[in-house]
Amino acid sequence: MINQAALALGTKRNTIMELADYGRSRAAIVGKENVFDFSIGNPSIPAPELVQSTLLDILQNMDPITVHGYTSTMGDPKVRAIVAQDLCERFGCDSKAEEILLCCGAAPEVAAACKALTTEGAEILVFAPYFPEYKPYVEQAGAIFRIVPADIPDFQINFSALEELICPNTTAVIVNNPNNPVGAVYSEATIQKLSALLERKSEEFGHRIYIIADEPYRELVYGDAKVPFIPNIYPHTVVCYSYSKSLSLPGERLGYIYVPSAAENGRDLYHAILGAARAMGHVCAPSLMQLMLSRCAHLHPDLSVYDRNRRTLMEALTSYGYEMAKPEGAFYLFLKAPSGDDRAFSAMAMEKDVLLMPGSDFGCPGYLRLCYCVSYDTVVRSLPLFEELIKE
Ligand code: PLP
Secondary structure, three states, rough: OOOOOHHHHHHHOOOOOOHHHHHHHHHHHHEEEEEEEOOOOOOOOOOHHHHHHHHHHHHHHHHHHHHOOOOOOOHHHHHHHHHHHHHHHOOOOOOOOHHHHHHHHHHHHHHHHOOOOOOOOOOEEEEEEOOOHHHHHHHHOOHHHHHHHOOOOOOOOHHHHHHHHOOOEEEEEEEOOOOOOOOOOOOOOHHHHHHHHHHHHHHOOOOOEEEEEEOOOOOEEEEOOOOOOHHHHOOOOEEEEEEEOOOOOOOOOOOOEEEOOOOOOOHHHHHHHHHHHHHHOOOOOOHHHHHHHHOOOOOOOOOHHHHHHHHHHHHHHHHOOOEEEEOOOEEEEEEEOOOOOHHHHHHHHOOOOOOOOOOHHHHHHHHHHHEEEOHHHHHHHHHHHHHHHHHH
């Protein structure tokens, strides 16, 4: 007997991965340079020089048994202390090593946090447009996946819809800031308002509603935009961080969970997440990457390449008549589908080998996601095609 839910998930794959696979197959036929693949958020800038040199140094000079061995399930205590110290310096919090759990990226972290916060009948809320993998994470945990409709055109939080959907079964809300697929940054005022609402509802329902803060793009912000550090506003928060985007290491699988002790039942929540991760097969984050992190946790990404792509696309697409949400973070533009039909427009673009994800896959029909973590040359050569598309 085969688990039918698992079969369905494996058969109808992640649509982003499917479109990216299609891009690779087209590249093999028409040449890589002729495919304008804006489908997937794979960083297009290399990992910082210090990351490369540190990895080489570790491999050449450290004991291979240590480098490739297991660490503690929570991660090497010294590395956890460095991560905690880095958080204190960046955000003025008082995080400690024992509140940090080194993990294999934001995906398993969010999945483990969902599991740890799922009790009988639990509901977990997400804000549209949302990262589509949240649905399988929430449902594998056994919780009900509830979508708060988008706040159009600002792409902050639709508070009136949230008030209607939040209920005594709600155990957590997932907040992704900066947001994939919009590139919007939830402001300090938005997070303050969310915090006040969750305080009020937790009181009313007689149990704590937690925030799961999914933050792989925390360092990727442009101009004056500021990403509020949610635990400083609402301590009942599980931070799920990843180095996939900030250090351009998505294939290396490294991130951390931070559960402040100030969160209600914070220590139990930390251990429940550890238990959930264990049940999902977590053993430890890659040892080589942990060792690298002990010397590179302070690094910030160089955003100049993404920023140039962002500004070039914004300017050109706006001049052709496209409308988009204000992109302040991550590396995504969220375009209004000119025809109103995102799937039809995405299919039309595909005919020209321009790959854009329909907003419907993120719970927001009528929009298209464009990942601008591509080469500048790809951006520039794609512009005439965008102009043709809107005319058509
Ligand atoms: N959450 C969001 C919003 C993402 O966009 C991604 C990846 O694109 C992930 C989680 C997964 O990231 P990771 O590579 O750290 O597992």
